[in-house]
Amino acid sequence: MKRILLINTGGTISSSPTCNGLVPAFSSDSLLEQVPEVKRMCAAQAMSLMSVDSTNMQPEHWAALARAVCAGLEQYDGIVVAHGTDTMAYTAAALSFMLGSLAKPVVLTGSQQPIGRVDGDSRRNLLDAFAAACGDVAGVLVAFHGKVMKGCRVTKVRSKSFDAFESVNYPDLGYIRDGQLVRNPAAPYGNLKPLPYSDRLATEVFLLKLLPGIKPDILEAVRQLGYKGVVIEGFGLGGVPNREQGLVAGIERLTEAGICVAVTTQCLYEGSDLTVYEVGRTALAAGAIPGYDMTTEALTVKLMWALGQSSDIGTVKGIMGTNVAYEMTV
Structure with missing residues (x-):
């Protein structure tokens, strides 16, 4: 059984309603408790790195996440990152470049509704992300609404609907069916060029x-x-x-x-x-x-x-x- 680490960064998926609107509140352990089915898929552990609405996500957060992912990949077979949807495409692109060549999957996911909404999309997306992380893929991916997409090709195209992300000018890497990743053989994954890890960014x-x-x-x-x-x-x-x-x-x-x-x-x-x-x-x-x-x-x-x-x-x-x-x- 594969060992998968869940890293929580905040976002809608871990939010709770307050008098000032939705605010990230759930810890990574609390998120895992909402998807007990994961125990049948892998040996999952969780860590809370930050609790940020992704609108407030900054490049220094990307670097901190990259370091946490890099450290986690030394011990785990894959990483799932819970992230807000609003800037997920930026973070997924940043990790695609900063992490260099990867032999394991790093899967970002989030939701349009909080984890506490029984009619929402958060549980499905989180389970799909774990399924992708257990699959035969590598590199930075986004799992959302049943689709598995290349991290550096996604963009958010819908502000409310569950099918919020699309892979632009590149086919989906696959989809999740019955808790399993079904690969698209026409869509290569990973990196074209061997690259070392580098989280150096010029943010200007x-x-x-x-x-x-x-x-x-x-x-x-x-x-x-x-x-x-x-x-x-x-x-x-x-x-x-x-x-x-x-x-x-x-x-x-x-x-x-x-x-x-x-x-x-x-x-x-x-x-x-x-x-x-x-x-x-x-x-x-x-x-x-x-x-x-x-x-x-x-x-x-x-x-x-x-x-x-x-x-x-x-x-x-x-x-x-x-x-x-x-x-x-x-």
Whole structure:
């Protein structure tokens, strides 16, 4: 029987109602008590690392979680992480890069309703996460609403419904049926490149969503605020205005100042391609890093992680252009 560690970080799944709304309250041991069926699946133990609404989750929390997971993997066959849904995609992406190459599964899950709601989704998701952690997979995964997805490919697409997450531009790794993981053979898991553990992050990354009429001065303001990287969500395939109210000159100035600028699309599916239109090519010529088909969460976190590994813009561009954990299609 496999040994699985549950790490609780808070979120809706461990929340209780108060006069100020839902607040994380359940310990990891209390969560385990809500799913006694786990005892038939594995030898489970629990630890409470933090009790945080994931809206308040910060990069330093990611690093603390990465360290706890890394230590846990030395003793256990897999890890289940109970996490809030609102920023789970960011945490899953961060762990995908920070933990390096994994031979065991790290499965994040959460819920749209607290564990105390008998008609909610928390018990199912927690049981599914344990089933995934007991399965023949490795790497950082998200188990939610019966699906098992790659951590660096998920995004939250529904604010209330139980089917809250989707795997974007990448097939689901599998699904849970009768308490067992059914693998999708068409979806590789794990990492493409051998990577050591590294939780170093440069958190000074700014996310800018373009809208018609946005003032180009915004990029100069970003530079003055001390950001080291910028992710721009452009239009369509990643187009950036290059005429009236153009931002291309600002991208070039930031790049010359050693600030990395990545450009992606505002569209959820099919990704960006800066080579198709002039408004993409001029951004590339100005030094923009293509975001390919990464989710915005994966792209921003990968840029933080890349900047944490090196301050050299050429090295960072090389890391950003390397498919590390199937986070992008190139």
